[in-house]
Amino acid sequence: MKFLFIVQGEGRGHMTQAMVIGALLQQHGHDIGSVVLGSSDRRKAPDYFLEAFPCPIHRIQSPNFVTDKANKAIKMGATLWDNVKKLPYYTESIRKLDQLVVAERPDCILNFYDMLGGIYAMIYPSRSSFVVIGHQYLIYHPDFTFAQPGGIQKLLFKLNTKITCWNASKIIALSLWKPVRKAAVKNYSVWPPMVKKSVRSALPLSGNFFLVYIVNSGYAREIFELAKKYPEITIEAFWDAGEMPRRYQPLANLTFHQIDDRLFVEKLSQCKAYLSTAGFESIAEAMYLGKKTLMVPVEGQYEQQCNALDAEKSGAGLGAKNFDPQLLARLTASNSSTTDSFEQFAEWQHSLDSCFAEWMQEMQGSKIPVAN
Numbered sequence: 001m002k003f004l005f006i007v008q009g010e011g012r013g014h015m016t017q018a019m020v021i022g023a024l025l026q027q028h029g030h031d032i033g034s035v036v037l038g039s040s041d042r043r044k045a046p047d048y049f050l051e052a053f054p055c056p057i058h059r060i061q062s063p064n065f066v067t068d069k070a071n072k073a074i075k076m077g078a079t080l081w082d083n084v085k086k087l088p089y090y091t092e093s094i095r096k097l098d099q100l101v102v103a104e105r106p107d108c109i110l111n112f113y114d115m116l117g118g119i120y121a122m123i124y125p126s127r128s129s130f131v132v133i134g135h136q137y138l139i140y141h142p143d144f145t146f147a148q149p150g151g152i153q154k155l156l157f158k159l160n161t162k163i164t165c166w167n168a169s170k171i172i173a174l175s176l177w178k179p180v181r182k183a184a185v186k187n188y189s190v191w192p193p194m195v196k197k198s199v200r201s202a203l204p205l206s207g208n209f210f211l212v213y214i215v216n217s218g219y220a221r222e223i224f225e226l227a228k229k230y231p232e233i234t235i236e237a238f239w240d241a242g243e244m245p246r247r248y249q250p251l252a253n254l255t256f257h258q259i260d261d262r263l264f265v266e267k268l269s270q271c272k273a274y275l276s277t278a279g280f281e282s283i284a285e286a287m288y289l290g291k292k293t294l295m296v297p298v299e300g301q302y303e304q305q306c307n308a309l310d311a312e313k314s315g316a317g318l319g320a321k322n323f324d325p326q327l328l329a330r331l332t333a334s335n336s337s338t339t340d341s342f343e344q345f346a347e348w349q350h351s352l353d354s355c356f357a358e359w360m361q362e363m364q365g366s367k368i369p370v371a372n
Contacts, residue, residue, distance in 0.1 A: 001363065004106035004128070005035040006097070006117035010064045012259075013281030014112040015049045017133055017174070020194035021110065022053055024356050033104040036097055038062025038114040044242060048261040058100060060093035061086065062116045065301070074300030076153065094120055101127050108363065111164060118164035125167045129363075132165040133191075135280040136303065137173035138310070141183045141190060147309050153302035170359070176284060176314035178348040189359070192349040193284035198262065202269040204289045210328070211271035211291075212237040213264070213282055215298060220256065222323060227254035230325050235275075236267050273331050275323055278307040283316050287345045292331050293317035294324075315341025 003025060008014045015037075022032055032055050037045060039059040050057055063086075066078040083090075097120055101109065106128050111117035113134035121130045138144050139161060146154060165171050171188045179190045210233060212223055217239050227235050234253045241258070248256040257263060265285075268274065274286040278295040286293045293316050297304035308319035318327055 001107040002031045002033050002104070004033050004101060004104060004109050005112065006109060006114045006120075007035060007037050007112045008114040008117075009037045009039045009045060009059075009062065011113075011279065011281075012046065012049075013279055014114075014134065015046070016196060016281045017194040018110075018112050019049065019052045020196060021133065021356075023197070024353075026054075028360065033106055034058055034100055036060060036100065036114075036117075038064075038093075038116060044240070046259055046261065058096070060096055060116065061089045062093060062114055063090065074298055076156070076300055090116060090119075094123065098124060098127070111168075113161075113164050115160060115163055118166045121167040122163075129169045130167055131170040131172065132168045133172040133174065134164070135174040135193070135307070136161045137165065137171050137188075138175050138190070139306075140171070140185045140188060141173060141175070141179060142181055143179060145306075145309055145313065147302065147305035150302070153300075157302050157306075170362070172359070174280070176280075176287065176311060176316065176345065178344075178351075189355065191355045192352050193281065194352070195285055195288050195349055196265070198265045199268070199285045199288055202265055202289060204291070205270045207270040207272055209234040209236050209267075209271055211235075211267050211274050212323075213274075213276045213279070214239040215277045215279060217241045219277070219296075224250060224254065226323050226325060227251050233325065233328070236271070238264055238267075273317075273328065278304040278311065278319070280307050283307070283311050284345075284349070287314070287316050287342055288349060290339075290342045294327055294331050295319045296321065296323055314345065 005018050007018045025032060032053060034055055035053050035057045037057055037059050039045065039061060063083045065074045066082050093116055108129045108131055111130060111132045113136055139158065169187060171185060173190045174193050175190050176193065212235055214220055214237060220239055223235060223237055227233065228251060231253050237256045238259055239256055246258045268285060268291065269289050271291060274291045274293045276282055276293060276295060278297040283293050295308040295311060295317060297308050311317065312319050318331055320327055
């Protein structure tokens with residue numbers, strides 16, 4: 001079968017998911033004609049993603065978040081207004097996407113939570129079979145818990161998620177926990193997270209440093225103050241600050257690294273614990289390697305509040321409003337329930353191949369009706 005990928009470029013987790021699924025498809029003899037990456041001026045696509053596919057990668061402008069001047073908190077009002085102003089660019093993006101689809105005629109379009117991908121499926125429902133993949137679709141499962149209070153941010157999160165899966169013939173939700181009950185949504189499956197091969201083959205060790213991943217560089221000041229106030233804590237941090245050197249050490253106990261997939265996996269496998277904003281994929285990687293996580297959701301990003309709550313429920317670690325060192329003792333305290341949670345997670349994650357095989361049988365065996 002021939003596939004075309006549409007990948008949301010705001011979150012690196014969606015890129016990881018596309019890489020893992022892409023590798024599985026190629027292993028089973030399927031073809032990926034093109035990858036379409038929803039991009040913005042705010043993020044640079046990492047080299048490891050650009051080098052992961054043996055096919056062209058096309059970048060199109062796609063909706064993304066707007067942060068405050070400190071590049072820390074999400075400004076929802078500014079995000080909405082900025083994307084409204086860019087509607088002509090998004091119209092052109094949809095036109096380019098359609099040219100690709102018409103030229104390649106894929107059997108299936110896989111959308112990794114990109115809004116324009118969902119809008120494209122609304123406009124051209126007969127172009128191809130549409131399948132969507134993302135942890136956000138877990139909101140359709142009866143055991144999912146929304147962060148409180150939700151308010152307008154919850155409504156916007158649900159609306160965005162609905163748009164991305166419009167006219168989908170299959171909805172694949174990714175979850176840190178194995179579901180017991182079935183959802184009432186048609187053609188809906190829950191899969192384990194897409195953990196990269198490099199993580200699955202890494203050897204976990206217990207180091208003496210805390211690993212930090214900063215999705216918005218504005219959080220670097222908070223990490224700097226933490227390291228300065230507590231010199232007994234050693235921190236290795238990854239950020240996306242293109243103007244800085246690849247390795248920057250402002251304090252004896254604090255080192256910043258530019259995003260590097262290989263080095264990040266190495267540090268994650270060796271750290272004492274992981275401190276991060278509540279990005280789904282890196283939490284899953286930490287759980288697979290038996291590392292507890294202190295999660296600080298990006299301010300103003302409701303989805304990450306839900307991620308932190310869900311990860312706590314899964315035994316991944318603790319949610320917090322800031323990187324509080326007083327929580328580190330609790331985080332690193334050994335207990336059997338946490339060990340059991342990580343073992344259960346690893347067993348659940350290892351079922352990915354069987355979930356994939358079942359989906360392939362569905363795809364090749366019959367035409368899947370459009371989900372409601």
